[in-house]
Every structure is written in C-alpha cells, then in structure tokens.
Amino acid sequence: DIQLTQSPSLLSASVGDRVTITCRASRGISYYLAWYQQKPGKAPKLLIYAASTLQSGVPSRFSGSGSGTEFTLTISSLQPEDFATYYCQQLNSDLIFGGGTKVEIK
Amino acid sequence: EVQLVESGGGLVQPGGSLRLSCAASGFTVSSYYMSWVRQAPGKGLEWVSVLYSSGTTFFADSVKGRCTISRDNSKNTLYLQMNSLRAEDTAVYYCARMSSGWEGSDYWGQGTLVTVSS
Numbered sequence: 491d492i493q494l495t496q497s498p499s500l501l502s503a504s505v506g507d508r509v510t511i512t513c514r515a516s517r518g519i520s521y522y523l524a525w526y527q528q529k530p531g532k533a534p535k536l537l538i539y540a541a542s543t544l545q546s547g548v549p550s551r552f553s554g555s556g557s558g559t560e561f562t563l564t565i566s567s568l569q570p571e572d573f574a575t576y577y578c579q580q581l582n583s584d585l586i587f588g589g590g591t592k593v594e595i596k
Numbered sequence: 597e598v599q600l601v602e603s604g605g606g607l608v609q610p611g612g613s614l615r616l617s618c619a620a621s622g623f624t625v626s627s628y629y630m631s632w633v634r635q636a637p638g639k640g641l642e643w644v645s646v647l648y649s650s651g652t653t654f655f656a657d658s659v660k661g662r663c664t665i666s667r668d669n670s671k672n673t674l675y676l677q678m679n680s681l682r683a684e685d686t687a688v689y690y691c692a693r694m695s696s697g698w699e700g701s702d703y704w705g706q707g708t709l710v711t712v713s714s
Contacts, residue, residue: 491657524700526641533690533707534633534641539700577641581698583654585631590640 618691
C-alpha cells in the first residue's frame, strides 16, 4: 500500500511568509495528488488537484508542484485566513491521506 | 447548488452496526466518484471507502470486511454500512464527491459523529 508522508507536521509562520509543505509518496503516483485545507470543526476544502491544478475559487497564492514521489504545496504570502491544517491525498484507487501539516501563527 | 448531508451517526456499542447516509442534491450521485472519509477526535483525515460511478469499490485496510458502500439512485443517496464496530471507529464521518479519479473531492458534507462505546 502507498503511504504519504507530510513534512513538517507543524509549521510556525508569520503573515506574509512564504510557506512550503512537502508530501512524499512511498512509490510513484504520477500526478495523482490533491491538497486540502481544513479549519477546526469544518470539512476539508480542496485547494489543488492533479498535483498542480488550482481548484476554482482558490486564491492564486496557493500553488502545487511535483510528480512521482515528491510534491509540494506553496503559499506565496501567508494570510491570516490561511492558518489551518493542510493534507495531501493520493487519488489512485486507495485515496490515502498524508498525516497533515498544521500551520500556526509564529 | 451542490449539497451533501450526512446522517445516521450516533452512539453504538462495540460489536454493533450502523448505516450512515449521505443525501445529495444538485448533482447525480451515480455520475460521480463518492467517498467516505473519517476523522477521529483530534486526529487527521482517514480515507474509508470509495464508490466509483462504474460501481467499483475500494476500502481502507482498517475497515475491509466490516464495511460496505452503496448508493440508491432513486434517492440520490450514498450509504456506508459499518459492522463489528470498534472503539477506534469513533470519528466524524464525511461523505465527499469526486468528479473523476484525478480531480480530488470538491464537495463535502458537514459530517456525522459516530461514537463506539459501552
């Protein structure tokens, strides 16, 4: 079974910072990866799919890259509403999630 | 407007069964990939099961053999039947819609809480 490892698990940052989160797959998954944002008590929100395609309505400060086994989610300039937990998910048969990265205020 | 509304959660004893429902509106369930995702208190997201538009199903190892996923096209509703429930199945259960196998889940329900305890 494919496993997804996210790093870091906790990230402390300030408004305006450039933030990068990494998701590594235990074997190649091509571009079959999505990124989600989740705030406490809420359902996840789709940000990126197919590794780098921005979901409609998502601000352009979010971007995704990578293929195969290594993927990144970048927030170019962190905004107050971006403090949340982020998850990657592989989209090939078993829809496994990574362990999550909590972005907190520094 | 696309909406997903889960129901059926509650308190159940270990070894018991529960059927979760996810009523959809604004789209046709049978035309999409539909999945169940759960989140234990204070923990991360865990994928549970998916039902493709073709009828193909997949399950996480943690629930394989204990859960079935199905849909009722006449009611435009997705179901998750869970049997032999364990304490570790305690979680908020979300249903979610995927347009295809590579587009991610673009709509989610609000979740329904399942508590397994004696």
